[in-house]
Amino acid sequence: MTDKNTAPSWLARLSGGQAKQKLLAFGSLIALIVVFSVLKPDAFMTQDNLIGILQSTTVIGVLAIASTFIIITSGIDLSVGVLMTFCAVMAGVFMVNLGLPMPLGIVLAIGMGALSGCVSGLAITKLKVPPFIATLGMMMLLKGLSLLITQTRPIYFSDVEGFDQISLGSLLGDLIPALPIPNGVLIMFLVAVVGAVVLNKTALGRYTFALGSNEEAVRLSGVNVDRWKVIIYTFSGGICGIAGLLIASRLNSAQPALGQGYELDAIAAVVIGGTSLSGGVGTILGTIIGAFIMSVLINGLRIMSVAQEWQMVLTGLIIILAVYTDNLRRNKP
Amino acid sequence: MTDKNTAPSWLARLSGGQAKQKLLAFGSLIALIVVFSVLKPDAFMTQDNLIGILQSTTVIGVLAIASTFIIITSGIDLSVGVLMTFCAVMAGVFMVNLGLPMPLGIVLAIGMGALSGCVSGLAITKLKVPPFIATLGMMMLLKGLSLLITQTRPIYFSDVEGFDQISLGSLLGDLIPALPIPNGVLIMFLVAVVGAVVLNKTALGRYTFALGSNEEAVRLSGVNVDRWKVIIYTFSGGICGIAGLLIASRLNSAQPALGQGYELDAIAAVVIGGTSLSGGVGTILGTIIGAFIMSVLINGLRIMSVAQEWQMVLTGLIIILAVYTDNLRRNKP
Amino acid sequence: QEVYIPLVSKGFQHQFWQAVKQGADQAAKEYKVKVTFEGPETEQQVDKQIDMLSAAMAKKPAAIGFAALDSKAAIPLLKKAQAAKIPVIAFDSGVDSDIPVTTATTNNVAAAALAADKMAEKIGGEGEVAVIAHDQTSRTGVDRRDGFLNQIKAKYPKIKVVDVQYGGDQLKSAEIAKALLQAHPKLKGIFGTNEPGAIGAGKGIKEAKKSGIVIIGFDSGKAQKDMINDGTIAGAITQNPVGIGYKTVEAAVKTLKGEKLPKIIDTGFYYYDKSNMNDPKVAAVLYD
Amino acid sequence: MDPTSPPGRSVAPLISVQNLSKSFPGVKALDRVQFDLRPGEVHALMGENGAGKSTLMKILAGVYRKDSGEVLLDGQPVEIESPAHAQSLAIGIIHQELHLMGHLTAAQNIFLGREPRKLGGLLLDDEQLNRDAQVLFDRMNLALAPTTVVGQLTVARQQMVEIAKALSHKSRVLIMDEPTAALNNAEIEELFRIIRQLRSEGVGIVYISHKMDEIQRIADRITVMRDGTYVATVPATTPMAEVIAMMVGRTLDQADKHIPDTSASEVLLDVRGLNRGRAIRDVSFTVRRGEILGFAGLMGAGRTEVARAVFGADPIDSGEVRVRGEPIRLRSPQDAVRAGIGYLSEDRKHFGLATGMDVESNITLPSLRRWLRWGVFLNQPAIRAIGQQMVAKLRIKTPSLTQTARLLSGGNQQKVVIAKWLVQDCEVLIFDEPTRGIDVGAKSEIYKLLNELAAQGRAIVVISSELPEVLLLSHRIVVMCEGCITGEVPGDAATQESLMALATRRD
Ligand SMILES: Nc1ncnc2c1ncn2[C@@H]1O[C@H](COP(=O)(O)OP(=O)(O)OP(=O)(O)O)[C@@H](O)[C@H]1O
Ligand SMILES: Nc1ncnc2c1ncn2[C@@H]1O[C@H](COP(=O)(O)OP(=O)(O)OP(=O)(O)O)[C@@H](O)[C@H]1O
Ligand SMILES: [Mg+2]
């Protein structure tokens, strides 16, 4: 174990004292970047492409942060992808159909995410349905709702002034023209920092770990387990709402049929980042690294014009290997 | 708990002594059937439609049986759907491309399923990658391979004499014309019976439960945990191979891009059938009932011409409720 | 009793299928028949489509409209329909069998070849182009991809297709477009074989702030029309989905009345761009 | 005392350990330790919590691999690679922590990996399996159906299943790591009978326990360890005070008993007419401020059930619980904690410890509210401070406050669980087997602590299967049998005999 007292950096604190391991977990990421840079130096390591990679990580990254909380409680949330879409749709309903002002629309859309998360949480705690099934049910339900609400047509935000700037504008680029990082990327990092603080510095985070470690012991410590679970799912749902806004802004529309399957990418990012599916262990920093491993891999293979069938084969292999090498490092400190 | 000694019927034995609970789990199924029969008597309760329901349960049913073993060990297998497709493709390669005789082709296709299961098992035990990731990786890998092998084109079995009879023919119907049950359905029930015997009467089954119950205890008992896990995944992979043959025969072709998403249906069937995702508990009979609940539900909604969006919403709700009512019954014996 | 005609389609979530449904509903209203419309979630789920067909037949319909994902796989059921004297109208893509009374369809290979011609015209007959197709296995995906590739190969030897990638949804298509631009700096054009593919390509180009890339799209939809208007997409091929839906139902009704129908009802396709978008003939087949 | 004579010097040792070392990250668990075991002897291994006893034994059982040193079996060096390998070398072990498969039956647990087969090995022969288990249980005088699912057994019965499992192996070396921590007297007698029989058959037995009287009764030799090092091996006839001094490196003063007069003080906990199925039948009792109420009874008497019911952990059929005269709603442990009741479970692994979390998080779990700033953010310095305070107060042996609780030695885990209830600062504390697995030194500290807590005006309930402990601590003793309270005796009038009589009274 790393001793926190000997290396109390902000990094170590944010990542819950496992900074060393996490820094090592960068390994797979660095390795991938080096390989692609060597193989395609002129295309991969360009500013445009790097920003493209950052941009392409945002949505999965934010969904993965939401999933990290759930997975640390030893739960699972299959609805994150569809929930994101549902929030995008609701943002459209509020801002376009009802014409509410953008800030209010944003808050309400995130609120819808939190509400849906809350419903999953209630199904899990009050109906005692296992998370896998509760969120599988929610996935179908929300997908149907998104299609019903939109009558299977996208909602376009063209008339909502500045909505596409949420994801695509670049406040940073306006200040420092050499760094045209899109706002969506900053939002992802902001969500990550807030997520890490909540996970490691608040009661919610503490109970997240505790529930994943031994739920019965937590109950017998006099903690209202049900309430905290609902709170955690609600919080995670709210984060999915942010992902919904990001994707809606990026596509400048709410696409009601998109989103299914994204949950697997999110969960893969979480696990590659060192969070245990059996609960009790995990960091946000790891999750972000995991999300980048996924997006760098896919971008690199595309840049190299690898046929998509081979992309699948290689992605499958590399996901397994990334988790394997991460294991190796953990066991040899 | 039901007392095994007081009710030793073959049913109780097959279902591992939880027959009473399982018989109750029939409840949801019967309820669905009654509702649909009342609402659409002339269309739902017809011989054709009932046979259609049976037929549409076969593939998911067999995949769910394969998943039951994995889930009882407290593992999960996301690759079952794609593995099924891979086996269908390999059956095509063996029988159509290489022109091997059908019986040999069948054995080899099932063997490919077992082999893939074995690879998953090795990734889980030797590389210590969690089942979720190992099988997610396998899912991508096998999907890519299926597309590569077929060059993304279906392989048609039109020239393989009698291949479509595996699933669509009716040996029973030839004997008893009033009961034209397709062979695929019989095969599913056969797999269920063999699966139940293996699960409850053999060492493989015993270790399946033991691993899901407390893996560390199994290791400390001197059992070669890794070996048995590999065996269980191999066995389960072989069953997926049978599903691959069933679907290939039903479609008279191997469709290389099909299969993803089927794993969720299979897992849902398993859990609705009362198997616990945390391992150690489960029955094949329950799984079959779970698979029928899913297919009756979907068929019934279609028969009632419910809009597809509403079908999704209702399926989501009913899956949650089915597991909820199953919980209720368990807690009030 | 009301005449009931279920349409079993290849999908229902895409705008294209919704437009087909719209045409079917329109015809249903005019001919006073009952129509339902459903299709699997992805165009790979051949067996789910067959389950849908089987449930549709259990409802004892007067006729069936069917857009086969894999025409051979459905033949046993179609034979059953034939035996039960339920006429089958194929739509969107054909069924390799003589059971369907008629087929209401677009010639996707020819439509994609037209896209290739337009692409060649816009980039001046030479250079690198790429394809963002919608998936590897669906009939339309394969026809449009191959229709485009074959036309280029046959007629434009100086044009090189450097990559074919498969998008699926808008977001993934946009990521692919950006990666294509990185990998092939000299890229001159992208053909998106369906609506998300075309819009995604446009998005990707916009995000990468590249100009001068020629995008040829397929189908319509509001976003694609907007992009054509603002010049991001040079132009697109449109089929006549509303017409496909309408003709399918109409054909069913006519068959039930005993009318003779041609084996193929070609619903046609058009190339459209900024210049002819408001032409009534074109505007009629575009959808939002 | 046993009249057995230690085996002669000429006997070659079964197992001999030399210069064995083992480190874990941050901990040197064993430092050049030596140990030997002769056939037909009971060799006690003693030491404080965290001294390295279990680690040494786990190396012999193939659970851990040694870092350096030598293990000789029959004079031949061996490298014990896995539990299976240890079994094949006829080394059996009863682990300190229970390792059972909760969903399997007792018989299935015992014979896992060695199931009788039928039909040419194809199918399992469960009839034979159950018969074999029954034979084993009969030999142990254990009234347990082989088909019982072990997850539904109490800890004590699970421990008996573990013992049965170890016995079924017919080992030449049998290691018992605190086998009696969860057992009552009758069961301990049964176990000793079996141990003596095995000894006479030439089996070498390593016996780890913190119960001095047991060591005196059963052991032939004693090896003492301290802080991962070897101290000495002495004959069991050595006075216990000397052995303890070797273990802890200092002499201990016995906690002495003085019973304050609490008859006038306020009734803090008042339980009336509690019923829950057949497990709790019309149980009523009161505890006053400053009082320690002992609960005695045999295994399965229902004491744990009563405690859990009072704590709101299990639903009740009828009855009322009052705290400070106020009836409380009991739907969940949360209600109980809010009313000022704390409950230390007898099963720390399942109900006590969040095993994956670190020490300080566990210690502050029930009281987390108090360690928050603005009700949201963790007050890390305060958490660190209270953690340090508890580690010092209870002498918890841990490399740091951020050590994962699972990696502590068994006794130290128990201390962590005690610490979390001390921090929560409840008025009413129910301790279910509080000293299970705790070493002598720490035990007397906990006794002092309980007296202190009572003296501060709290009401304490102590459930213990060790009669001397109940007798030493309690101001009043309630005895249970089969779900009923069969009697109540003042602490100064009670004797082991009188308590046993009440504990076995059936009506
Ligand atoms: N797997 C492990 N990882 C890290 N530290 C460990 C591990 N196992 C044991 N330790 C540490 O090694 C030391 C010795 O532990 P061990 O369990 O052998 O003690 P013990 O003598 O059996 O104590 P007790 O009487 O409490 O059971 C302790 O400090 C413990 O924290
Ligand atoms: N012979 C038995 N077989 C199986 N279960 C038993 C048996 N005896 C008791 N039990 C279980 O134990 C419960 C009561 O035990 P409980 O743990 O409350 O007793 P206790 O007095 O605390 O004893 P212990 O010292 O074992 O903890 C019963 O409700 C029952 O579930
Ligand atoms: Mg120990």
Ligand SMILES: [Mg+2]
């Ligand atoms: Mg007890």
